[in-house]
Amino acid sequence: MVRWGIIGCGKIAGKFAEDLNKIEGCALYGVASRSIDKAITFAKVNNAQKAFGSYEELAQNDQIDVVYIATPHPFHKDNTILCLQNGKHVLCEKPFAMNIHEVKEMVNAAKKNERFLMEAIWTQFFPFMHKIRELVNEGQLGKIKMIEADFGFKADVDLCGRLYNPHLGGGALLDIGIYPIFLCHSLLGKPDEISANAVIGSTGVDESTVVNLKWQSGALASLNCTILTDTKTVAKIYGDKAYVEINSRWHESKSMSLNNKMGRIEEFKFEDDYRGYAYEIMEVNKCLNNNKTESELLPLQFSVDLIETLDTVRSHINLAYPSETKL
Ligand SMILES: NC(=O)c1ccc[n+]([C@@H]2O[C@H](COP(=O)([O-])OP(=O)(O)OC[C@H]3O[C@@H](n4cnc5c(N)ncnc54)[C@H](OP(=O)(O)O)[C@@H]3O)[C@@H](O)[C@H]2O)c1
Structure with a gap:
């Protein structure tokens, strides 16, 4: 227990x-x-x-x-x-x-x-992510060439809450922009080139951020996040043979499809009674029961790489927080 x-x-x-x-x-x-x-x-x-x-x-x-x-x-x-x-x-x-x-x-x-x-990062453990890894490993997508993902919702401007308060790490990038960037790291590893642009609001946090990533393998990603408006929140992973569309809200999705230029190849549904946190909890339980100090699916190096990308994005959009002594 x-x-x-x-x-x-x-x-x-x-x-x-x-x-x-x-x-x-x-x-x-x-x-x-x-x-x-x-x-x-x-x-x-x-x-x-x-x-x-x-x-x-x-x-x-x-x-x-x-x-x-x-x-x-x-x-x-x-x-x-x-x-x-x-x-x-x-x-x-x-x-x-x-x-x-x-x-x-x-x-x-x-x-x-x-x-x-x-x-x-609960998303990594969802059934849809296991299915994507399976499709990629089987070569059904071909080589990944492009990823598009967004995550946006209209948040109330409330300085008592986290999202607009720089002292509580507010802003879109660290709260929700992390998900599209996570997806890219999960499928393609750390990018070789990063560019970004943002709207910094009156409270000093990023309200909308767009990020472009590039890998030497020839893949590109176009990502965005915002706390100013509701966006579709879907993700598409384009290989040179086929593409996957993860339905909204993609980071906790229970359905997705595999498509090519002829149309839909297959639809996948992953119904369950969980809110979605169960999968990461089961992963932690399994690791502890096996005396592991890291998860193979989300090792510490993954988090090091991810925060390095987030730091680089923040350096491009000049976003620093009051709690930080150095960036
Ligand atoms: N995985 C996901 O789906 C997901 C979703 C939402 C958020 N998150 C992450 O979870 C974290 C918490 O988010 P949340 O939405 O749960 O935030 P929240 O509702 O504001 O709750 C955060 C809790 O942190 C505690 N806390 C400690 N020091 C605080 C301070 N100075 N000011 C305010 N709260 C303080 C408070 O608990 P006590 O008063 O009980 O001490 C507060 O209730 C964030 O890092 C966020 O990125 C993840």
Whole structure:
């Protein structure tokens, strides 16, 4: 039985807990909030045995095996290292941290303490991603030549929330632009050339960002993200034989199709009762049960490469955050 803890009782933590409670072989043991009342309420709603009024208390509890970090991005590094130093394994929300310097500190702490660490990029573990990897490996797409992906929604301008607040790591790129970039890294690896453009709003965060990537293999990607408007949020992966279209919202999709110039070749549907977090939770449980300190499907080097691309994009759009001492 893998015993989980959660740090930060916000929106994503609730959705994650809902899936965790549906999975065999693990249990939600404890949850921590900066407010004990909030932790008690969250624990009741989500069947956790214990509620903690500080993150430190949860990290020090010896009944917990692995902690899910669900705080805003600027706190990921410190929350993760707190848990690792207290002997906990960690699954930390995306983006892993604010920049490469912070990610390297986290990776070093995991290695030093010999604990499991993974970035919670849930998309990597969805059935549709397994199917795409299968199609690519079977050569059904041919060589990948082009990727198009977007992720956009209209967010309320609210400085108390994360999205427009630079002190909470706000902006489109780190919140949702990470997904199209992740997709490219997952299928093609780190790009060889990166260019980007953005609209930086009055609060100092990127409200819309477009990114172009290029690989020496001859592939290109055209990606965009925005918190100003609802976009279709679909992804297309074009090979020189056929292409895959992942239906909206592609990063948590339950359907996709394989197509060529004659039309549709095959449709795929992946129905289940999960919100989608179950797949990454099952991956972590499996790794811990096999004494692994990294996931083969999402190793730490993947997160290092991903944050390096995000850092480069940010250098092109002149986006720095108050929490950063260096970029
Ligand atoms: N994988 C996904 O699908 C997905 C979706 C949404 C978000 N995320 C990621 O998950 C993280 C959290 O996002 P969210 O939407 O859940 O955020 P949220 O609703 O704002 O919750 C974040 C929680 O972090 C804690 N926190 C600690 N220090 C804080 C501070 N100074 N200000 C505000 N909150 C603070 C709070 O919990 P306590 O008050 O209980 O301490 C808060 O409830 C982000 O990094 C985001 O990128 C992932």
